[in-house]
Amino acid sequence: MKDGKVIKVGMADLNVAENPDKLMTLGLGSCIGIVLYDSAVKVGGLAHIMLPDSTQIKNNSNLAKFADTAIDVLIKKMVEVGARQTRLVAKLAGGAQMFDFKQTSDEMRIGYRNEMAAREILKELGIPIVADDTGSNYGRTIELDTSTGILTVKTINHGLKEI
Amino acid sequence: MGDIKFNNLNEGHLDALSEVGNIGAGNANTALSQMLNKRIDMDVPSVKIADFDEVSGVLGGAENLIVGILVNVKGDINGMMIVAIEKSSAHKLVNMLMGQELNELDGYTQMDLSALCEIGNILASSYLSSLSAMTGLAMEPSIPHLAIDMAGAILSVPAIELGKVDDRVLLIKNEFLEGGESVMGNYILLPDPPSFNKILTSLGAAE
Numbered sequence: 001m002k003d004g005k006v007i008k009v010g011m012a013d014l015n016v017a018e019n020p021d022k023l024m025t026l027g028l029g030s031c032i033g034i035v036l037y038d039s040a041v042k043v044g045g046l047a048h049i050m051l052p053d054s055t056q057i058k059n060n061s062n063l064a065k066f067a068d069t070a071i072d073v074l075i076k077k078m079v080e081v082g083a084r085q086t087r088l089v090a091k092l093a094g095g096a097q098m099f100d101f102k103q104t105s106d107e108m109r110i111g112y113r114n115e116m117a118a119r120e121i122l123k124e125l126g127i128p129i130v131a132d133d134t135g136s137n138y139g140r141t142i143e144l145d146t147s148t149g150i151l152t153v154k155t156i157n158h159g160l161k162e163i
Numbered sequence: 164m165g166d167i168k169f170n171n172l173n174e175g176h177l178d179a180l181s182e183v184g185n186i187g188a189g190n191a192n193t194a195l196s197q198m199l200n201k202r203i204d205m206d207v208p209s210v211k212i213a214d215f216d217e218v219s220g221v222l223g224g225a226e227n228l229i230v231g232i233l234v235n236v237k238g239d240i241n242g243m244m245i246v247a248i249e250k251s252s253a254h255k256l257v258n259m260l261m262g263q264e265l266n267e268l269d270g271y272t273q274m275d276l277s278a279l280c281e282i283g284n285i286l287a288s289s290y291l292s293s294l295s296a297m298t299g300l301a302m303e304p305s306i307p308h309l310a311i312d313m314a315g316a317i318l319s320v321p322a323i324e325l326g327k328v329d330d331r332v333l334l335i336k337n338e339f340l341e342g343g344e345s346v347m348g349n350y351i352l353l354p355d356p357p358s359f360n361k362i363l364t365s366l367g368a369a370e
């Protein structure tokens with residue numbers, strides 16, 4: 001069995017991969033890693049989004065930066081390589097609150113707002129969220145293995161898990 | 164004034180901003196030097212216009228374990244400031260300040276964490292007050308917040324805040340070094356675009 005290559009996805013970036021390749025994003029903090037997977041064709045997608053809603057921001061040309069636009073683009077790219085939207089499942093990771101801001105206005109709880117936005121959009125699209133590792137106050141590195149659909153979540157002090 | 168965008172920042176602007184980093188870091192280093200009673204060296208500052216992916220790598224890679232102390236900056240100048248200390252260095256720093264001999268595997272007590280947070284606070288305040296004196300611009304630091312985690316995760320916080328207005332971030336970074344015990348860290352100032360415009364104008368470098 002050949003090992004796939006690892007494709008890195010940066011902050012405000014997205015990409016798709018096919019079996020046996022892997023998709024990885026390093027050091028997710030308040031950003032969210034949105035993972036989509038079609039097990040029938042073993043096609044995966046990963047978006048590392050920073051903000052919940054492109055319509056609230058004037059400078060919104062970078063589609064991978066926002067939950068709403070990134071999910072749309074990611075689905076289109078996956079469909080281009082053979083995935084079907086009706087077969088997609090989602091996994092979410094990240095959305096931490098890295099610093100304990102005392103004035104926890106909604107404005108500062110960006111990790112939580114990112115997570116809620118991702119959940120809402122996926123729900124509207126009818127894509128089930130089958131696993132998640134979100135919230136709390138620590139960073140995460142995630143890697144999707146497109147041969148299995150397993151998402152590995154690495155942390156500094158909170159262990160390693162497969163979801 | 165107020166309309167220097169990332170695309171038309173020139174060498175002269177960057178030089179002026181790097182001088183800002185030198186003044187701020189110099190003053191913070193003096194404070195650190197007095198606290199530790201040791202000499203602190205300073206590296207050449209770097210002023211970077213970074214896209215988001217670069218931002219997460221500026222502290223030794225996105226997964227590098229650091230102690231980060233963050234203050235929000237408000238006033239004439241808005242943005243964030245991070246004092247980042249390598250995890251191994253943070254231990255030595257705590258030991259020097261608290262007079263203890265703990266090794267790297269030992270966890271921090273609440274007292275150690277408070278000490279680290281306060282060091283970050285003092286350094287950030289010293290940095291900002293010298294900058295304020297030089298430019299005549301008000302910049303009020305918030306209370307300090309501490310996190311010990313992957314550098315990329317910590318840097319996502321200013322990246323998101325500044326990401327609301329642009330796809331790039333200006334960061335002024337100075338490394339500090341205490342030779343004997345090899346305590347290593349960085350000051351990073353991230354002003355928003357209107358703020359770096361104000362700084363340049365105040366220095367007569369906006370042309």
